Amino acid sequence: xxxxxxxxxxxxxxxxxxxxxxxxxxxxxxxxxxxxxxxxxxxxxxxxxxxxxxxxxxxxxxxxxxxxxxxxxxxxxxxxxxxxxxxxxxxxxxxxxxxxxxxxxxxxxxxxxxxxxxxxxxxxxxxxxxxxxxxxxxxxxxxxxxxxxxxxxxxxxxxxxxxxxxxxxxxxxxxxxxxxxxxx
Amino acid sequence: xxxxxxxxxxxxxxxxxxxxxxxxxxxxxxxxxxxxxxxxxxxxxxxxxxxxxxxxxxxxxxxxxxxxxxxxxxxxxxxxxxxxxxxxxxxxxxxxxxxxxxxxxxxxxxxxxxxxxxxxxxxxxxxxxxxxxxxxxxxxxxxxxxxxxxxxxxxxxxxxxxxxxxxxxxxxxxxxxxxxxxxxxxxxxxxxxxxxxxxxxxxxxxxxxxxxxxxxxxxxxxxxxxxxxxxxxxxxxxxxxxxxxxxxxxxxxxxxxxxxxxxxxxxxxxxxxxxxxxxxxxxxxxxx
Ligand SMILES: C[S@@+](CC[C@H](N)C(=O)[O-])C[C@H]1O[C@@H](n2cnc3c(N)ncnc32)[C@H](O)[C@@H]1O
Numbered sequence: 001x002x003x004x005x006x007x008x009x010x011x012x013x014x015x016x017x018x019x020x021x022x023x024x025x026x027x028x029x030x031x032x033x034x035x036x037x038x039x040x041x042x043x044x045x046x047x048x049x050x051x052x053x054x055x056x057x058x059x060x061x062x063x064x065x066x067x068x069x070x071x072x073x074x075x076x077x078x079x080x081x082x083x084x085x086x087x088x089x090x091x092x093x094x095x096x097x098x099x100x101x102x103x104x105x106x107x108x109x110x111x112x113x114x115x116x117x118x119x120x121x122x123x124x125x126x127x128x129x130x131x132x133x134x135x136x137x138x139x140x141x142x143x144x145x146x147x148x149x150x151x152x153x154x155x156x157x158x159x160x161x162x163x164x165x166x167x168x169x170x171x172x173x174x175x176x177x178x179x180x181x182x183x184x
Numbered sequence: 185x186x187x188x189x190x191x192x193x194x195x196x197x198x199x200x201x202x203x204x205x206x207x208x209x210x211x212x213x214x215x216x217x218x219x220x221x222x223x224x225x226x227x228x229x230x231x232x233x234x235x236x237x238x239x240x241x242x243x244x245x246x247x248x249x250x251x252x253x254x255x256x257x258x259x260x261x262x263x264x265x266x267x268x269x270x271x272x273x274x275x276x277x278x279x280x281x282x283x284x285x286x287x288x289x290x291x292x293x294x295x296x297x298x299x300x301x302x303x304x305x306x307x308x309x310x311x312x313x314x315x316x317x318x319x320x321x322x323x324x325x326x327x328x329x330x331x332x333x334x335x336x337x338x339x340x341x342x343x344x345x346x347x348x349x350x351x352x353x354x355x356x357x358x359x360x361x362x363x364x365x366x367x368x369x370x371x372x373x374x375x376x377x378x379x380x381x382x383x384x385x386x387x388x389x390x391x392x393x394x395x396x397x398x399x400x401x402x403x404x405x406x407x408x409x410x411x412x413x414x415x416x417x418x419x420x421x422x423x424x425x426x427x428x429x430x431x432x433x434x435x436x437x438x439x440x441x442x443x444x445x446x447x448x449x450x451x452x453x454x455x456x457x458x459x460x461x462x463x464x465x466x467x468x469x470x471x472x
Binding site: 027028029031032034106107110111113114115117118119121122163169170 | 246253254255263266302328407411461463
């Protein structure tokens with residue numbers, strides 16, 4: 001039971017992070033004012049990509065469970081609660097700031113972004129690594145540690161990969177209106 | 185950093201007053217950057233595609249549009265359209281009370297015109313306000329116009345020099361000039377010229393937003409450009425803009441010099457009690 005609760009909480013946080021990473025990876029690509037529809041698509045894709053990237057963790061855990069010998073549920077719980085100890089407060093602050101950005105007036109929205117959302121995006125790789133380090137130290141099981149490292153790889157890869165897969169405009173060159181007429 | 189350090193995007197286009205574009209030598213840009221000790225920036229430019237030492241204009245244009253697309257994300261997070269609307273509201277009310285007819289807001293150095301397009305979309309300034317964006321870079325003007333068409337917005341964009349009087353100003357007494365993130369591109373002489381050009385026409389007023397140079401804005405620029413920007417050019421230029429922005433006394437001196445008949449202020453909190461909201465703040469001028 002505890003294992004399921006911890007795994008469920010981590011999966012929910014992972015998918016939420018994937019959705020937000022996908023959203024971020026699509027921002028600043030077109031210059032359009034209204035990008036809400038695009039944001040939704042990007043968030044869905046980020047969530048799906050994160051699910052795919054976390055699949056190896058699930059396969060590893062399942063393989064571990066099917067292997068002969070006792071399945072070390074306690075090691076998973078220890079590692080998982082270590083991850084949650086770092087990720088839950090981070091997620092709570094980010095969600096509160098996002099709520100402030102969306103609900104409160106523009107001055108509060110600006111402050112939420114300037115003081116929390118921007119800096120928290122910057123430290124996200126460090127927070128992800130810190131959580132995995134704590135989880136790994138607490139796990140005391142090599143396979144569980146490997147699972148933690150695979151999850152870390154997924155978290156670090158999701159945003160750049162989503163950008164490359166769906167939103168990178170670099171290979172498209174300049175848009176037609178912006179060149180020919182002006183050049184002599 | 186040396187006082188004469190420049191942003192990479194200030195060196196990539198050479199457009200004559202008539203809009204004709206001249207080739208830009210990569211080695212000249214690299215040498216210029218090295219001369220001011222900007223070795224990282226020089227390396228970024230040295231990697232840009234060129235033929236016979238001339239920077240590939242298509243690649244430069246594509247880069248410019250990408251950099252400005254990234255910038256719109258920051259402009260949105262910094263709430264620029266709301267800031268403009270909040271500061272202009274009393275000025276626009278005064279102009280409406282003074283007489284009938286439309287009021288025009290001209291955004292100088294509008295880039296991709298995000299502020300103008302966003303204000304057109306939200307209608308925050310009111311239905312009687314005409315919105316015009318002006319930029320020196322014809323590539324950005326064309327792209328701003330394309331984006332305007334895409335979203336069917338009531339505003340327009342023209343190519344022009346902010347320092348040349350009269351660009352997009354037809355009824356000066358009912359025109360308010362704004363800009364965002366442009367002042368730090370100008371020398372103090374150019375600041376004076378900018379203000380003198382508008383005052384000479386007799387525009388109703390202006391509000392030019394720029395970064396307030398301090399430790400917090402430099403730190404904030406670094407954090408946001410690392411967290412949000414992908415292009416090395418954006419990251420370089422963004423942090424440099426915070427470091428080379430003009431302090432309020434310099435802005436005020438240049439404004440008083442260029443427009444002695446106007447009332448001037450830099451709308452920011454006291455130095456001993458800096459406000460987070462004032463990381464970008466306007467130099468405002470109003471005709472008495
Ligand atoms: C940092 S960008 C800011 C763009 C836009 N205002 C924004 O907030 O996203 C500065 C812009 O000023 C334009 N610019 C610089 N000098 C100018 C001048 N003398 N006249 C018109 N535009 C100018 C540049 O082409 C560039 O688009």
